[in-house]
Amino acid sequence: xxxxxxxxxxxxxxxxxxxxxxxxxxxxxxxxxxxxxxxxxxxxxxxxxxxxxxxxxxxxxxxxxxxxxxxxxxxxxxxxxxxxxxxxxxxxxxxxxxxxxxxxxxxxxxxxxxxxxxxxxxxxxxxxxxxxxxxxxxxxxxxxxxxxxxxxxxxxxxxxxxxxxxxxxxxxxxxxxxxxxxxxxxxxxxxxxxxxxxxxxxxxxxxxxxxxxxxxxxxxxxxxxxxxxxxxxxxxxxxx
Amino acid sequence: xxxxxxxxxxxxxxxxxxxxxxxxxxxxxxxxxxxxxxxxxxxxxxxxxxxxxxxxxxxxxxxxxxxxxxxxxxxxxxxxxxxxxxxxxxxxxxxxxxxxxxxxxxxxxxxxxxxxxxxxxxxxxxxxxxxxxxxxxxxxxxxxxxxxxxxxxxxxxxxxxxxxxxxxxxxxxxxxxxxxxxxxxxxxxxxxxxxxxxxxxxxxxxxxxxxxxxxx
Numbered sequence: 001x002x003x004x005x006x007x008x009x010x011x012x013x014x015x016x017x018x019x020x021x022x023x024x025x026x027x028x029x030x031x032x033x034x035x036x037x038x039x040x041x042x043x044x045x046x047x048x049x050x051x052x053x054x055x056x057x058x059x060x061x062x063x064x065x066x067x068x069x070x071x072x073x074x075x076x077x078x079x080x081x082x083x084x085x086x087x088x089x090x091x092x093x094x095x096x097x098x099x100x101x102x103x104x105x106x107x108x109x110x111x112x113x114x115x116x117x118x119x120x121x122x123x124x125x126x127x128x129x130x131x132x133x134x135x136x137x138x139x140x141x142x143x144x145x146x147x148x149x150x151x152x153x154x155x156x157x158x159x160x161x162x163x164x165x166x167x168x169x170x171x172x173x174x175x176x177x178x179x180x181x182x183x184x185x186x187x188x189x190x191x192x193x194x195x196x197x198x199x200x201x202x203x204x205x206x207x208x209x210x211x212x213x214x215x216x217x218x219x220x221x222x223x224x225x226x227x228x229x230x231x232x233x234x235x236x237x238x239x240x
Numbered sequence: 241x242x243x244x245x246x247x248x249x250x251x252x253x254x255x256x257x258x259x260x261x262x263x264x265x266x267x268x269x270x271x272x273x274x275x276x277x278x279x280x281x282x283x284x285x286x287x288x289x290x291x292x293x294x295x296x297x298x299x300x301x302x303x304x305x306x307x308x309x310x311x312x313x314x315x316x317x318x319x320x321x322x323x324x325x326x327x328x329x330x331x332x333x334x335x336x337x338x339x340x341x342x343x344x345x346x347x348x349x350x351x352x353x354x355x356x357x358x359x360x361x362x363x364x365x366x367x368x369x370x371x372x373x374x375x376x377x378x379x380x381x382x383x384x385x386x387x388x389x390x391x392x393x394x395x396x397x398x399x400x401x402x403x404x405x406x407x408x409x410x411x412x413x414x415x416x417x418x419x420x421x422x423x424x425x426x427x428x429x430x431x432x433x434x435x436x437x438x439x440x441x442x443x444x445x446x447x448x449x450x451x452x453x454x455x456x
Contacts, residue, residue, distance in 0.1 A: 079449075131407045131410050134403065134406065134407045135407045137403060138400070138403040138404040138407065141400050141403055141404075142390065142391065142394075142400060142404060145391075145394045145397070145400055146393065146394060151393075151453050151454075154449075154450075154453045155390045155450055155453060155454075158386070158390055158446050158449055158450050159386075159387075159390050159404060161446075162383070162386050162408065162442075162446050163407070163408070165442070166383070166407065166408050166410070166411070169411045169435075170407070170410045170411055170414075173410070173411045173414045173415065173431070174410075174414060
């Protein structure tokens with residue numbers, strides 16, 4: 001499939017219908033998941049109604065990390081196989097992932113204030129999410145500060161892979177600190193610790209965020225390809 | 241003479257000639273000097289916050305030297321000569337990093353001991369602080385090589401370089417500060433050594449890959 005889509009022309013045909021389909025899917029899942037999470041799921045016996053922030057916070061955390069993993073994969077493909085579309089994909093995913101990371105940080109802070117009694121705590125997960133956010137900013141800034149697009153793509157890919165090594169190390173190293181954040185409760189040995197009534201809307205919204213990520217990334221890629229076409233058309237015109 | 245030795249000596253000579261090693265050292269001492277001025281000379285406060293602030297000063301003074309590390313070579317054509325040389329660019333980058341460590345990491349390590357004493361660090365922990373600074377500056381330089389190479393062709397790239405490199409400084413800072421504060425010292429020192437070795441191994445490879453693109 002990837003080899004088939006590697007051709008930009010074919011990609012444009014594919015994404016012309018794939019992006020709206022993903023977007024519509026995201027809308028449907030949001031329409032289903034948001035009321036389920038905000039009105040029909042139970043309040044937590046400890047945290048009360050504030051637990052509903054989780055449905056915004058946790059999927060954003062998942063897919064901000066997922067987006068970085070995607071970028072690292074695309075950067076690797078771009079570096080090794082010199083693939084134009086992979087470079088475009090890595091660049092297109094970055095702003096979406098950065099916004100997810102920002103949403104995760106802001107909602108986490110809003111959640112922390114009533115439940116932990118503090119807006120910010122330098123615990124492992126929050127700190128590593130902050131480092132992820134800053135890494136996104138550096139990546140985006142590097143892209144936009146180098147004019148030659150091909151060079152920018154290669155350099156950003158190198159940076160993205162260096163960051164991909166750094167982020168797990170940051171994650172493990174900050175876990176050494178005394179940790180306020182609850183440990184992982186869904187993906188753990190011995191089954192999920194979260195009740196089914198909360199897991200349903202959480203996974204629905206997780207799917208919604210994923211589809212939204214896919215739709216926005218595809219749209220970003222399309223606009224980047226259009227921009228390239230405009231640039232080369234203008235170059236052609238200028239040469240005549 | 242081997243390519244490593246030539247590059248190493250050239251870098252050291254350049255840094256001494258430009259007063260390059262003195263400037264970051266002065267930066268380091270100046271930054272640590274500002275700490276008690278900002279926090280007040282309260283002894284218990286300094287004991288808690290002083291050694292970590294030595295780490296911040298060390299990280300910033302290394303950062304300040306990184307901007308010109310490859311940029312100067314790119315501008316004056318030395319980079320083209322390095323690319324023409326039969327020696328691999330990875331080895332040349334490694335030699336540049338090693339020279340930077342000798343010229344700046346080592347003086348900071350030595351200056352860090354009196355700075356830590358002045359900031360009321362316990363005397364019995366000074367050996368650990370020196371060892372951790374030696375390893376930590378090596379780790380900073382390792383990842384800094386990659387950041388400096390990636391931003392070498394960006395004009396006035398200093399802010400961009402800081403944005404890129406500071407998140408990469410996070411692991412050595414965490415373990416360095418935990419050595420300074422005396423928690424789980426031997427484990428933190430081994431991990432710090434891991435960061436230094438990892439940076440020394442991977443930094444030159446990433447830097448060389450980025451430099452090949454810059455020269456095209």
